[in-house]
Amino acid sequence: MAPWKTLPEHLDPQARRLVDRLRRLKDATGLSFTALATRTSYSRSSWERYLNGRKLPPSDAVAELAALAGADPDRMLALHTLAAQTWTAPPPRATAPAKAAGPAEAGTVAAGRADVPAEPVPGKRAPAGSASASVTASGNVAGPEVAPEAEAAGPGEPGAPGVPEEPAGQGRGDTVVIGGSAAPAKSAPRRPARRGLLVAGTALVVVAGALAVVFGLVLPGTGAAEADEEQHRRVAAEEFTFEPGRTHPCDIHRFEGRLYAGHSDTTEALLQQISTTWDVVEAQCLLEHRGYRIGSVDGAYGAATERAVKRLQDKEGLVVDGIMGPHTWEVLRR
Known part of the structure; x- marks a missing residue:
């Protein structure tokens, strides 16, 4: 199998880790790019771009490759989420200034593009005029013709034609005084009703x-x-499944002198990159509550969570290794 190309220099460590892991999975399958394209939903050229670091692969492509190689899709999706947060496009290449197209060339280019009007309209306002003409030709009502209907659809003002003024209190039976001609005898039934x-x-x-x-x-x-x-x-009972982009709420409360967030009761779980469990959600909630910002409570133990744990360990005089263990849980739940 041919050696891999060197990854672009602009990729950060999280992106390099994702691409390197994807390369290992492809090597584990023993499939060529052509065979990989036939076994997945993505073309040969797409896989070449993904595995050479020229383009961020979609999460579906990561999950499909993990399934082919027999790897854990959740761990790969967690790596993909961390890489997507810092992925940067390659710097633009220096290109020679484009030669100004002549009238004949401009007409040829415009004719070959689907988004250029068929009929040339002079001036920079041609796209707007063309769009207006196409809307009218398709039979849709243009913007200025809708405005009167929008005005008519709004609530009428009191006294406007077609909107009768309803006396205040109408529908309340004998408690309504119509006009001002109510006799004193008609106000008498109010007292028994109020007493009732x-x-x-x-x-x-x-x-x-x-x-x-x-x-x-x-x-x-x-x-x-x-x-x-x-x-x-009220601790989450279902099995944890990492979903990119999903965040979890934090129910911060104290129970028997310890601090909890409603996702896990653990005091001994060992967590490090790249763990994806409810224990990670619990740790992220408690870190955020104590002022150690981790960005997103998503259940993936990434670089931001590790940095927050190191800051907590340094402040409390613990071994600064970025790993959640019994001693770190102890100070986190105080």
Whole structure:
């Protein structure tokens, strides 16, 4: 198998790590670029660009190659996410100034492009005029013709034609005073209605108080300690699957003197690059809560998470190795 080309100098360490890992996976499959194209959804030229560091491969391509080589797709997708955050395009090549095209050449180029109007229109306003003409020819309503309909669709102002003014309080029965001609006799029914509402409200308050007393007697065991236990046990139960771009919420709380974020109860898990677990989400939440910024709580133990752990270890007088272990968990959960 031919040796690999040297990677471009503009690639950062995360991008180099991803491409190097992809090269190893391709070597493990024993497939050529042509065979790789037939076994995946991407062409030979695309794989050559991806594996020579000229273009960032899509996440689907990374997952397909990992599946062919029998590798863990989640770990590869985590590497892809870290590389995508710092991936830079190659610097532009110096090119000679383009020769000004003559009238005949300009007409030929315009005729070969799909986004240039078929009929030449003088001036720089040709694209706008051409777009307007094509819209009219296709039968769609142009912008200026829609404006009156938009105005008519808005809510009418009180007193406008076709919008009747509705007296305030209409539909409330005998409590409405129409015009100003209401006789004193018509205002009399209001007092019994108000007294009825007051009586009903008082009865509801009494019933609610009685229910509170009954529940307090029947359920004496539901105390604050059990409520705290239930709140703390809201730990993610499903198996962790890394999804690029997804972030997780942090439920920061204390339980029995320790700090938790609602994703893991561990105090001994060993985490380092490139771990992808709920334990990583827990550590990232607690680091963010303590002011050590890691950028995104995504469950991937990348370079930013490692730097935050090193800063915490340095501040607490621990061994600065960037690895989450029992001693680092101990100070993180204080």
